Amino acid sequence: MPHGRSDDEWDRLVEEGKRFLVEQAALRRTTTYTELNAVLARRTDVRGFDFEQGSERAALGHLLGQIADDSFAETGGLLISALVQYIDANDAGSGFYALARAKGLPVPSNAGxxxxFWAGHVGALHRHYARPGPRRRP
Known part of the structure; x- marks a missing residue:
């Protein structure tokens, strides 16, 4: 049982998490951990992650890592988890950078x-999943 969830629950969380992140990318949006958590609970009828508990925060991070890993080839070497950020932050969480390093991506050492690097990832994900917009007339 991954993180106190049945295999079926975990699989539903992975599937719906990916679906939601693809939707956000197609809309050229990012999301927050809080929004992702609420959407997952609503769409799967699986209890949400309790951010008051470190193990639950880690579980959501593990879920995002699995989603990113599962879709890595599909995105051409991008980590879809880049779309998830903390409320009032303009950057990804540390798990994004750790996974990027583990995948052999060139993560810079200084914060700027x-x-x-993160913003480039977000832009590339938006382009990868972009929905065709209305055609503009010349």
Whole structure:
């Protein structure tokens, strides 16, 4: 039982988490851990993650890691978890950078360049999943 959830519950969380992140990318949006948690609970009828508990925060991080890992090839080497950030933050969480390093991506060492690396990831994910918009007339 991954993180106190049945295998079926965990699989539903992974599937719906990916679906939601793809939707956000197609809309050229990012999301927060709080919004992701609420959407997962609503869409799956599985209890949400309790952010008051470190083990639950870690479980959501593990879920995001699995979603990113599962979709890595589909995105052409991008981590879809880049779309999830803390409320009132303009950057990804540390788990994003740890997974990027584990995947062999060139994560910069200084904070400013790391933020540019993250922003580039977000932009590339938006382009990858972009929905065609209305055609503009010349």
């Amino acid at each position: 360049d790391r933020q540019l």
